[in-house]
Amino acid sequence: MIERLRGLWEKTWFGRASGTTIVAARVIVAAHSLWILGSHPNLPSVIGWPAAFWKPIPRLLLIRFGYFGLNDRVEWTLFILLLCFLVAVMFGVAIRVTAFAAGLLLYHFGPLDSLLASGDFTSMGGLTVPTIFMFALWAADRNDRWPVTLAQLFLALSFFLSGVTKLSYVGWRWYTGSNIQQMALTYWSLSPRPAALWLAKHAWAAWSVAIGSASLDALFIVAVFSKSARWIAIPLAVVALIVRSTVFGLHWLSAPLLLLFIDWDFLRKD
Secondary structure, three states: OHHHHHHHHHHHHHOEOOHHHHHHHHHHHHHHHHHHHHOOOOHHHHHHOOHHHHOOOOHHHHHHOOOOOOOHHHHHHHHHHHHHHHHHHHOOOOHHHHHHHHHHHHHHHHHHHHHHHHOOOOOOHHHHHHHHHHHHHHHOOOOEOHHHHHHHHHHHHHHHHHHHHHHHHOOHHHHOHHHHHHHHHHHHHHOOOHHHHHHHHOHHHHHHHHHHHHHHHHHHHHHHOOHHHHHHHHHHHHHHHHHHHHHHOOOOOOHHHHHHHOOHHHHOOO
8 A cells, every 4th residue: 555655656746747748737827827917917017006005015025026126117028028938938938948937927926916816915826836837847857747746736735725724713614504504695795696695595505515615625635646536626626616606706716727637648649
């Protein structure tokens, strides 16, 4: 059993991936990054906000993300370069250079995107996984599997850590039908979605959501190491995303990255 697990670990992290897998991962992550950035086409203009806005943000935090000054012309230049580097990565142009440059600039602009999305300047929000993947792609040898595995792992951790947070602040009662019904009713009072009211009225549906959420938070990380588990985890994640969107009005911008879990080798022509 231990040898089998060791072999699975070695294959997942240190095995070789097909060219098709690497190309698909590059296209998925680069396209996702372009989509995120395209949703905030005026992202560099945030630098032009009044100086009073930036005063509460520690100087060292600004420097950490590469903001040595607040010059909007410089930021616009860097933003355009980032878009060009992402397109280059998508098409596999000079990966050693473009992936590293894209990673640096994603790290630079991530906090601004997070600021607009959630009011938080201390993280990279939806650009976290793309940033990590770009640096991994730069560091890896040709056809190494670990950059793809690393991106999958960080995506899976978003579910696992969500479960840890729920248990830490609420406890196991979060995963009960009554709690889901109360949540649905609360969200319905804020934004009257018919699906939310329907869920609040049907205990069996609420329990289905609760059990599905618990299963997803606990088991999704297994999908990183098991292709068989993906046949359960990925469809369950898609259903969960649909429920979150239609019932609670919550949208997970990293959803397209679930495509990283698809075995793209079926596109190969042997």
